[in-house]
Amino acid sequence: MAKRFFRLLTELSSRKSVSRLTGAFAKSKLSRSLIPWFAKSYRIPIEDAEKSVAEYLSLNDFFTRRLKPGLRPIDNTEASLVSPVDAAITGMGRIEAGQIINVKGQDYTTQELLNQSPRQLNYTDGFYFVLYLSPTDYHRIHSPVTGKVIEKEHIPGKVYPVNEFGLRYMRRVLSRNERLITYIRHTFGELAVVKVGAMNVSSIRYVEPLPNELNAGDELAYFEFGSTVVLLAENGTFDPRNDLAVGSKVKVGERLGTLQPKE
Known part of the structure; x- marks a missing residue:
């Protein structure tokens, strides 16, 4: 009750x-x-x-403050996928036939998360991270790869909380909330950076001007108050670090895993 x-x-x-x-x-x-x-x-x-x-x-x-220069070194290991934000991992794993399984007890599909985009087919057997930013965290979002912005989409929506309560007890908040999606083409394929708005201010803004070409660690966007980033790696292009798990904390520029060519 x-x-x-x-x-x-x-x-x-x-x-x-x-x-x-x-x-x-x-x-x-x-x-x-x-x-x-x-x-x-x-x-x-x-x-x-x-x-x-x-x-x-x-x-x-x-x-929406910036940090002092040098506080978030970017992992330059070859083929690294780095964290775009300071956050807690609230979901991660392989995408199974378009299903993102068990994010705080709820399942999602790439189709709904990406708003029926034809590009969702590129992620049906990929890998996902759900990265939650608390009010304590630094709220600027950086590019997780070196690559080219190939498409952007703004999806209007609700502004439900994306904290523990919201993800567990509200219905499918990641696909009902306002979202700003950036698709980035990199050496081995493409990546979707899904920025999910949250309760209270729920404003997601790109940096201005947003360049078409980004280096890993370049500023991409920022949240006005807390929210979540869902990071999707294309089918067959990513292997995660084996020491990461739900509950792990990561920072901007920290390596999440390794990108690889499709088989």
């Missing part, structure tokens, strides 16, 4: 109108006074930020 009640409350509050109001406040100068409280509450390492706390003009400005 309690779970159904909280699910109902979340359904009612997960509307773009609510997110727009929350976002307007977070981007206003009025929110600036909340930055020290926010940083302390979430134990954010403010010493890692590019600027001092006093230099940020709003809570959103602080939330």
Whole structure:
């Protein structure tokens, strides 16, 4: 009963109108006074930020902060696929006939996640990572590979939470929430970077200008408040590190595994 009640409350509050109001406040100068409280509450390492706390003009400005240069070295091992974000792995594994199995007890399909795109056929037997960014994390998204942006798609949607509660108890949030999908062609195939919006602000923005050619570790986009990245590797092109598992923490530039030619 309690779970159904909280699910109902979340359904009612997960509307773009609510997110727009929350976002307007977070981007206003009025929110600036909340930055020290926010940083302390979430134990954010403010010493890692590019600027001092006093230099940020709003809570959103602080939330989308860059880090000091050199804090996230990029693994340059040949054929590496690197993490695009600082995050916890909340799902990972082989995609089975288009099925992404058991992400917090729920299954998804590549077809629904990619909004019926014809490209979903490239991932029906690939590999996936679900990478959750908490409010504590750095919220800029970087390219996981060196390659060329070949397609982009924005999918409007809901703004359900993508934390433990949202993934486990809300219905199929990864495929119902707003998404921004970037397809990147690399040496061995292609990759889909699916950026999933979340409750409250739910705004996902590309860096400007977004170049067509990216090096691994280049800035790609950023979240205005917490969310999730689903990373899909094309069929037969990826082997993960054997020490990674659900619950592992990763940082931008850390090697997730090795890309390889299709057999």
